[in-house]
Amino acid sequence: MDWLDYENKAREKGYRAVCGIDEAGRGPLAGPVFAAAVILPAGIYIEGINDSKKLSEKKREELFGVIQEKAIGWSVGFATEREIDEINILQATFLAMKRAFDGLEVRPDYALVDGNRMPPLDVPVQTVVRGDSLSESIAAASILAKVSRDRLMLEIDRLYPEYRFAKHKGYGTALHREMLLQYGPCPVHRRTFLKKILGDAAIER
Secondary structure (H helix, E strand, O other): OOOOHHHHHHHHOOOOOEEEEEEEOOOOOEOOEEEEEEEOOOOOOOOOOOOHHHOOHHHHHHHHHHHHHHOOEEEEEEEOHHHHHHHOHHHHHHHHHHHHHHOOOOOOOEEEEEOOOOOOOOOOEEEEOOHHHOOHHHHHHHHHHHHHHHHHHHHHHHHOHHHOHHHHOOOOOHHHHHHHHHHOOOOOEOHHHOHHHHHHHHHOO
């Protein structure tokens, strides 16, 4: 199987605007969950593209602009930490995916989504486990989502420097947990993710 098999098989069925969708930031203790949607031209291969987790930060930043330039359409959406607390992380991820999908200027007629859970979109959807390693358009979406989220976490770091968000991007590292125990949660923390660390104090806003 090559990078374009899923896209090509969809086009063989008659679909023309095949969209790849992926998320970034389901696991962190703080910040929004992001998603991106990307429609690439048929037959295109972007050199160096891969699952965003397998690429260096420098390489992701390089590919971010290349993907935007070569894509027929691309869009990024997110769901806030408050929405995550209110509707749970799975539903918030679906919401971010739908916002990314709805933000596309070119209307897709088919969607390839990373994972095994299907977001509520109004086009046919195929889920692809490990899709960010198997589909070029999903991999492209994973890069846009990851870079967009990381950039926001750098902005959040300037607002709350004591938590060192630029270092851990909100993930539950030892450093982040240490800062949480020292300072308690700030407005961008996902309260429902903190109960094991902070107990009942985690849900206080």
